[in-house]
Amino acid sequence: MVPIPQGSSTAEPFIGSPAAPDPVSMPRVPRNPFMAPNGRSNIHDDAYQTDTYRWGGPLGQDIGTSSAFFGRECASITFDSKGRLVTICVGADHPVLALLNPQTLEPLATMDLPPRNASPNPFQDFSGGGYFYLDDHDRAVIPTASTRQILVVAETRVAGEPAFEVKHAYDVSSAVGPNDSMISVLPDWHGRLWFATKKGIVGTVARRGGKVRAKDMGEPIGNSFAVDENGGVYIVTDAALYRFGTRRGGKPKVIWRRTYPNIGVVKPGQTQKGSGTTPTLMGHDYVAITDNADPMHIVVYRRARHVNGKRVLCREPVFDKGSSSTDQSLVGTNRNLIAENNYGYTGPSATEDGKSTAPGLTRVSIRGGCHTVWESDERAPSVVPKLSLRNGLVYTYTKPPRDDGEDNWYFTALDYQTGETVYQRFSGEGLGYNNNYAPVTLARTGTAYVGVLGGITRFEDSP
Numbered sequence: 432m433v434p435i436p437q438g439s440s441t442a443e444p445f446i447g448s449p450a451a452p453d454p455v456s457m458p459r460v461p462r463n464p465f466m467a468p469n470g471r472s473n474i475h476d477d478a479y480q481t482d483t484y485r486w487g488g489p490l491g492q493d494i495g496t497s498s499a500f501f502g503r504e505c506a507s508i509t510f511d512s513k514g515r516l517v518t519i520c521v522g523a524d525h526p527v528l529a530l531l532n533p534q535t536l537e538p539l540a541t542m543d544l545p546p547r548n549a550s551p552n553p554f555q556d557f558s559g560g561g562y563f564y565l566d567d568h569d570r571a572v573i574p575t576a577s578t579r580q581i582l583v584v585a586e587t588r589v590a591g592e593p594a595f596e597v598k599h600a601y602d603v604s605s606a607v608g609p610n611d612s613m614i615s616v617l618p619d620w621h622g623r624l625w626f627a628t629k630k631g632i633v634g635t636v637a638r639r640g641g642k643v644r645a646k647d648m649g650e651p652i653g654n655s656f657a658v659d660e661n662g663g664v665y666i667v668t669d670a671a672l673y674r675f676g677t678r679r680g681g682k683p684k685v686i687w688r689r690t691y692p693n694i695g696v697v698k699p700g701q702t703q704k705g706s707g708t709t710p711t712l713m714g715h716d717y718v719a720i721t722d723n724a725d726p727m728h729i730v731v732y733r734r735a736r737h738v739n740g741k742r743v744l745c746r747e748p749v750f751d752k753g754s755s756s757t758d759q760s761l762v763g764t765n766r767n768l769i770a771e772n773n774y775g776y777t778g779p780s781a782t783e784d785g786k787s788t789a790p791g792l793t794r795v796s797i798r799g800g801c802h803t804v805w806e807s808d809e810r811a812p813s814v815v816p817k818l819s820l821r822n823g824l825v826y827t828y829t830k831p832p833r834d835d836g837e838d839n840w841y842f843t844a845l846d847y848q849t850g851e852t853v854y855q856r857f858s859g860e861g862l863g864y865n866n867n868y869a870p871v872t873l874a875r876t877g878t879a880y881v882g883v884l885g886g887i888t889r890f891e892d893s894p
Contacts, residue, residue, distance in 0.1 A: 510874060572584075633645065707759065762818045842888075
């Protein structure tokens with residue numbers, strides 16, 4: 432594969448030292464039976480949206496890197512049962528569903544998807560390809576934008592080679608208007624498809640027959656949502672956090688609703704006037720988001736249908752007043768959360784010519800109420816960070832500011848216990864290596880991938 436072009440750089444290839452594994456204890460997250468196994472199914476790894484893996488990532492032992500140039504960003508990455516990458520690569524023309532070789536990054540199969548709707552800032556629009564999931568049969572379930580469909584796409588063979596085939600196309604245009612777009616689709620524990628749209632439509636689709644039932648919340652939605660085994664569907668709008676269930680027949684029903692502090696503006700580093708997070712479920716009891724106060728807070732709620740006392744368990748301020756915002760899901764164990772500051776990231780130009788965003792990353796514990804455990808000054812403009820439970824490393828993607836105008840991007844590992852930077856591996860220089868909201872994704876082999884504007888990058892320890 433052709434690597435992503437880059438500019439000249441004086442960056443050191445590796446900074447720091449290899450890590451020694453320090454496992455983190457966490458109860459297993461239940462697997463949604465209609466999704467691929469946890470860690471392989473969607474951008475946030477499981478139906479709880481924890482952004483955690485039970486396997487390891489690179490320890491920094493002679494870590495190497497490679498890239499593949501596609502001229503489009505391969506952000507959301509899943510893994511099929513053979514360990515191959517199933518991803519959607521979004522370009523200016525249209526998104527492309529791709530099956531990639533995990534070692535060479537060579538495309539094994541591709542399928543053009545419907546174009547996205549026009550957007551004032553396409554770099555901050557996650558509809559029509561930003562979110563999808565892999566189901567329990569290795570099929571990609573994809574919300575389209577312009578055609579207002581949910582596609583179920585399976586691998587097939589054409590002339591002996593892998594190819595894609597649409598198995599189902601659910602039409603949701605009866606609920607989603609032509610000027611609206613679906614953000615995300617996920618199944619509940621009964622296999623019913625749930626979807627959320629940018630303008631605030633929350634809907635369900637029956638797997639058999641495709642009957643669509645929807646509720647207009649009248650509140651914009653900017654990110655994906657979480658689902659638990661007890662029928663709870665957790666969606667955050669620009670105004671409130673909701674737990675949904677269903678009425679008879681499958682129509683969405685609000686179980687509870689709680690507003691959160693909100694100054695009502697789009698801070699630089701956010702894509703909407705509200706929480707920038709997909710809700711994160713913690714163990715059996717809690718759900719967490721960030722608010723849109725100044726400074727921003729992590730807010731933890733009791734997620735039961737009914738509670739004795741207050742719904743909000745605790746709130747903890749993170750980052751500095753006047754420079755705190757995020758558009759990333761919280762990394763969540765059953766008792767700890769990690770937030771990332773994206774303040775200042777308004778699109779690719781915000782990190783050009785040596786510029787960067789406000790620091791940092793913060794771990795918050797909820798034992799005995801919320802309290803900050805550590806703070807890191809690393810600058811991660813827009814990546815979705817991930818935690819390896821096996822080796823105790825938080826993986827992120829950073830860009831320090833520079834006076835010489837170089838735009839150097841790094842794959843970075845932090846110690847989960849202390850927040851200290853363990854190592855940084857130089858990824859590349861220039862616009863093509865900007866991840867623009869794509870996550871770190873870990874394969875069971877220990878290889879890490881980061882989608883970037885030029886295509887995709889890969890990081891792996893030497894044998």
